[in-house]
Amino acid sequence: MARSSSKDAQDLFRALWSAYAATPTNLKIIDLYVIFAVFTAAIQVVYMALVGSFPFNSFLSGVLSCVGTAVLAVCLRIQVNKENKEFKDLAPERAFADFVLCNLVLHLVIMNFLG
Amino acid sequence: MRYSYSNIYASFVRVNTVLGSAAPPLTVKLVQAFRSDAKDSAIIESKELQYDKNNGIHVLEIFPDNVDVGTYVFVFEIVLHDSAGEKVYATGGQIHVPIYVTGIINVRNAEIAVLDSDLGSVETQKKIDLAGNVVVELSANHLQKLRLSFELTTPNGHAFKPHQAFFKLKHETKHEHIFVVGNTGKNWTGIEKLDFLGLVEKFYYLSGRYDIELTVGDAVMENSFLLPLGHVDLDLPEAPEKAARLPPLPVDPYSRYGPKAEIAHIFRTPEKRPPQNLSLTFLSLTLLPFIGFLVGLLRLGVNLKNFPSSAVPATYAILFQLGIAAVLLLYVLFWLKLDLFTTLKAVGFLGVFLMFVGHRILSYLASTSSKLKSA
Structure with missing residues (x-):
């Protein structure tokens, strides 16, 4: 039973991976970026759990910087994705400009909060 | 004017004009002297003061014995010897001078x-x-x-x-x-x-x-x-x-x-920091996802083929990248030493520049990609 279920899981993941391989490269880049940001945030959270949250604003700004940029990247991915008919009229370049602008604003606030 | 009972002095009056020059020949008359709290009981009445030519003062030589300590009012009057002088000088009528007669009680x-x-x-x-x-x-x-x-x-x-x-x-x-x-x-x-x-x-x-x-x-x-x-x-x-x-x-x-009490500010005392090695370890750990990101990019086979090859759009593209880098560098400076106002001013200028350059390069990219699509 256990063996069959693990085999099922492997099959499932393989199917998922093959399906994902079909996604365009630019979306893959964005996914990679999101993963990078989320992992950076996770490492900071682990650090905070280890040594305590003394410069709390520094911790918050570090984590929120990562989370914020990840969220912005997800938004960019939604807008760039050609499957989403909702954003068909929106040029991907325009979406990228929005992404850059939002990141700059976000990091201005983050730097202000960093202390 | 004070008159001390313990040290008997003769009281005197000096007369001059308003401008301070010497007065014409005249006689000073002490019309009356009375206690300031009992006006009826005059202690001296109508007495002429002697003129001391050497010092130019009018002296009241005999001070009456019945004057006790207290406050008195002496009333003086000035009589000009020369009647013609009355047209030149105004004597001011009766002059009330308060006198304190002090003494040891x-x-x-x-x-x-x-x-x-x-x-x-x-x-x-x-x-x-x-x-x-x-x-x-x-x-x-x-x-x-x-x-x-x-x-x-x-x-x-x-x-x-x-x-x-x-x-x-x-x-x-x-x-x-x-x-x-x-x-x-x-x-x-x-x-x-x-x-x-x-x-x-x-x-x-x-x-x-x-x-x-x-x-x-x-x-x-x-x-x-x-x-x-x-x-x-x-x-x-x-x-x-x-x-x-x-x-x-x-x-x-x-x-x-007076000065207010000094205000003692209470700052939050820094808590114990973790050992530096641990912090540095985690600093390198945070770099790991970035390296993973770069490795992932390489594995995806990302390239810069879409980078504009002709001169003008390439310049704009480089300027765009440089502008973003400049803004990020400015943020680092803001973190390290600048204050919000200078940073916002600089961000304003950089933002305008970035907007212009970004608009140029991104619209160029969009037009090429749409041309590609339609072709």
Whole structure:
């Protein structure tokens, strides 16, 4: 039973991976970026759990910087994705400009909060 | 003008014009001199002052003996010798000059006593010499009275009423009570009787040691004094429940112009930092996802083929990248040393530049990609 279920899981993941391989490269880049940001945030959270949250604003700004940029990247991915008919009229370049602008604003606030 | 009784001087008057030059020949007449509190009783009437040619002053040579210490008003009048001068000079009519005749006041028979209230019998009585240092130790309870008495006489032997005569009791807690000496009757007597039974409430039932201070002063008294007389231990009853609370000590009105107490700011003390090695380890750990990101990009086979090849769009693209880098660098500077205002100003300029460049390069990219699509 256990063996069959693990085999099922492997099959499932393989199917998922093959399906994902079909996604365009630019979306893959964005996914990679999101993963990078989320992992950076996770490492900071682990650090905070280890040594305590003394410069709390520094911790918050570090984590929120990562989370914020990840969220912005997800938004960019939604807008760039050609499957989403909702954003068909929106040029991907325009979406990228929005992404850059939002990141700059976000990091201005983050730097202000960093202390 | 002051005239000291203890040092007899002849009083004199100097006359000159408004501009300070010498006056024409004239005679100064003392029309009248009277005590300022009794205008009817003139001590001198119509007397001419002698002219001292050497010094140019008019001298009142004989000062009457019946002048005691006190305040007087001398009324002078100026009579010009030359009648023609009246058209040139205005003499100002009668001139009232206040004169203080000062002197040493004798203090005699000063004594302080504690009396039993019901009988009026003397419990303790102490003579005090107000000229020297006196320290009186008294004790009294609320059923007793305190009596302070002294006599003041002028050099002529008349009784003297000082302008100010205060008797002060000051508790250890700085609460003080001031009594005006001898204001009970019509005639001033140097006797102050404190009935503690009636004063218990005024003293706020505050038992303990009270310092005694006596102040006698007057403008014409040359030996005005403020003397600590010692202290009295008062034994007052316990305060009843509804008794008035002890008022706060009066604040010195000048203290609000003085420097305020220094404000001690309380900053949050930094907590213990983790060991530096741990922090550095995690710093390198945070770099790991970035390396993973780069590795992932390589594995995806990302390239810069879409980078514009012709000169103008390539310049714009490079400028766009440089602009973003500049903004990020500015953020780092903001974190390290700049303040928000300079940063926002710089971000404003950089933002305009970035907007222009970004618009150029991204619209170029969009047009090429749409051309690609349509083709």
